[in-house]
Amino acid sequence: MPSTYKKDKPWDTDDIDKWKEDAFTPDQNLGGTFSEESSFATLFPKYRETYLKASWPMITRALEKHGIACTLDLVEGSMTVKTTRKTYDPASILNARDLIKLLARSVPAPQAVKILDDGVACDVIKIRGLVRNKERFVKRRQRILGPNGSTLKALELLTQTYILVQGNTVSAMGGYKSLKEVRRVIEDCMANIHPIYNIKELMIKRELAKDPELKNENWERFLPHFKKRNLSKRRVPFKVVDKKKKVYTPFPPEQEKSKVDLQIESGEYFLGKLAKERAQREKRDEVMKEKMEDRKRKREEGYEAPKEETEVKKKKKKKKRREEEGVDGEVKKVKKRKTEAVEQE
Structure with a gap:
């Protein structure tokens, strides 16, 4: 018997988003107020004190809409958020915790307040522990930004997120899937893989997602595979000693004399x-x-007069002339002897 449940419903049209999550309203909180108070606190650096003091009224108004109370302690340098009797959403205190965490990491207040919206999450990536050498860490952190911030801007556009590089951390805000991609790019950059490779991959994925035929296929054949071509930088000794020629002795070498x-x-x-x-x-x-x-010797080398070629030529000519004269003299002597012998006969 065919199923009667798989019929077309007249109200089930394409313009309906089946995965949409409606906002949590006070009417849905049937349990009433919470039995216990939840609170979170975080410290902030000294240089953020003036900015937080100026923008705190706006932060307070944003949290009051969700029934969250907040306090700014300038003496201890801390921010605290806690639930009240007006709090109706259990997840709002977690969003408020992320809000003060982002404010402490130098995220602007208008941007940080967006974390209270549904579907927006944050991720604070600690990058200082990924690289030991400080100079190398600074260079790789600058590589995330790129020339005039172009690399960071490209990454923000491709992942639809907000990214802020500050000190030893990278703060990111956006969707859950996008945050996962951002974390992978940042960690690869700290592992000496340039962000441009991951940006190229994200661009290819973005174009493939637009194609309805390739949307549900495996994209492995389209993605580039970047091989690591760094040669091993093994230290070569200055003096290579051939140990085969040495005769083995069980005794250690004689101790070198001290100063x-x-x-x-x-x-x-x-x-x-x-x-x-x-x-x-x-x-x-x-x-x-x-x-x-x-x-002094090196300076004087430039002033030494070069040997004149004429002297050398003159010597060669004299030598040649002497040789020629010697040959001619011998020839003359032989001729003279012959003439004398003919006359005597």
């Missing part, structure tokens, strides 16, 4: 204070003298 032992051997240890100072001064003067001579 005192070397002074005793040279006799400097037994000298007086004035004599020691004089010896050090003489040694320093010798080193200075050697350095000055080296500098």
Whole structure:
């Protein structure tokens, strides 16, 4: 028998959002006031005192709508929120706790008040403990911002969130899914993976989500795979010693002589204070003298006259002439002998 429940309902149209959550109203609180008071407190830095003092009336008005009381203690430097008899929503005190946490992390009050709305969550990411070296931490934190804040702005537009980098933390506000993506990008950046790679991936996902055919498919084949190509920076020793040539001996090497032992051997240890100072001064003067001579020699190298080529050529010509004259003389002597012998005959 076919099911009679899967019929088309005339009131079930496409314009109805089945996943919409209606706001919690005082009429839905049938239990009445809470039996116990819930409260949360947080400290804030000294430089936030003036701003919080100026914006506290606006924060108080926003919390009064949800029946939450708040106090600002400037002596101790703390903010406190607590439930009252007018509080009707049990989750409002948790939102108020997130509100004071964001205010302490330098989030502007008009932006922080949005946490009281439904569907808006916050995440405070502690990034200081992820990198040990302070200089490296500062560089990677700056990498999140990018040139003129362009990287941060791109990340905010793609994830539809509000992100604030302040001190040792990164505060983010938005939807739950978006906050998860922001945390992944921030943690990857602290692990030396540039945010631009994650931004490219988010852009591709955004375009794929628009396509109705690819909306429910696996996107792994479309996403780029960035391989880590950093070569291992193993320290190479300055002097590489071949240990194969050394003969193994069970005895440890002889202990090196200390500075005192070397002074005793040279006799400097037994000298007086004035004599020691004089010896050090003489040694320093010798080193200075050697350095000055080296500098003088280097300066004078530029003024040395180059050897003239004419002298070398003249010497070569003289040598050649002598050789030629020597050969001609021998030839003349041989001819003379021959003529003498012919005459005698």
